[in-house]
Amino acid sequence: MNDAAVAEGLTFTESDPGAFLRPHVTHLSAYTERHSDPTSQRRPPFAGVVMIFGFGAPLALSGPGGSRLLASFAGGLHDTYVDTTTAGIAEGVQVNLTPLGARRLLGVPLRELTNRVVSLEEVLGGWATTTLERLAEAPGRAARIALLDEALSGRIGEAPPPDRRVGWAWQRLVATRGTVSVASIAAELGWSSRHLVSRFHDQIGLAPKAAARVLRFEHATGRLRSGMSLADTAAVCGYYDQAHMNRDFRTMAGATPRELVPPPRVIG
Secondary structure (H helix, E strand, O other): OEEEEEEOOEEEEEOOOOOOOOOOEEEEEEEEEEEEEEEEEEEOOOOOEEEEEEEEOOEEEEEOOEEEEEOOEEEOOOOOOEEEEEEEEEEEEEEEEOHHHHHHHHOOOHHHHOOOEEEHHHHHHHHHHHHHHHHHHOOOHHHHHHHHHHHHHHHHHHOOOOOHHHHHHHHHHHHOOOOOOHHHHHHHHOOOHHHHHHHHHHHOOOOHHHHHHHHHHHHHHHHHHOOOOHHHHHHHOOOOOHHHHHHHHHHHHOOOHHHHOOOOOOOO
16 A cells, blocks of 8 residues: 655555455545646546545536536446546545446446446445445545445445356457457357347446457557557557557547657657
């Protein structure tokens, strides 16, 4: 567990989830955020479901699913960006779940959250209200993380597991960073492409091809941040060419690859 300051007005404590949660949760952190003036960010999509258990100043969110003002929310898989604006003082805990972990936790078809952000109470009912009250009373960020780890483990542990065949298909996409043929996945499962899309809409949220695009985008962003050239990134990440990569970045991030990830500065 470590504390860090990542931007003016924001401090957080992060921790690896407990052993039971690790297959379901990829990020777990508690934060305190203070901004005297409105602070805006554009948040590109990622291959997971974000949940904020927050108290204090709400966050203004604007995306394809509309505009909301929420302190606590869940955002399903997106294939485009969301703009956020915050001001004042806010505290809370952020959890990033795998799609299958979110499907198990929430107990609703994830297509209901695709490209949408909703309040926690809309999807978790009274459990969200009780958990938020307990988190607000916890003495500090580390205690909040421990409390939420326990609460999430209990709820997920009581829920039925997701379809293991969809789990296998999702892991194939993740392992290949979205470059495997969706038709080949359907064939290996003995499913029609239509049935695979239907199961993905229920358990993942996005259709397989859209999910693959998000995974390729994540891979490309990571490669660019490591210093790889545009041409090499496009080739390695399965784009037809740089123009194809540029189009995907504009759709998902509202920016070109170099606008999102500027080249490293050369000093000297």
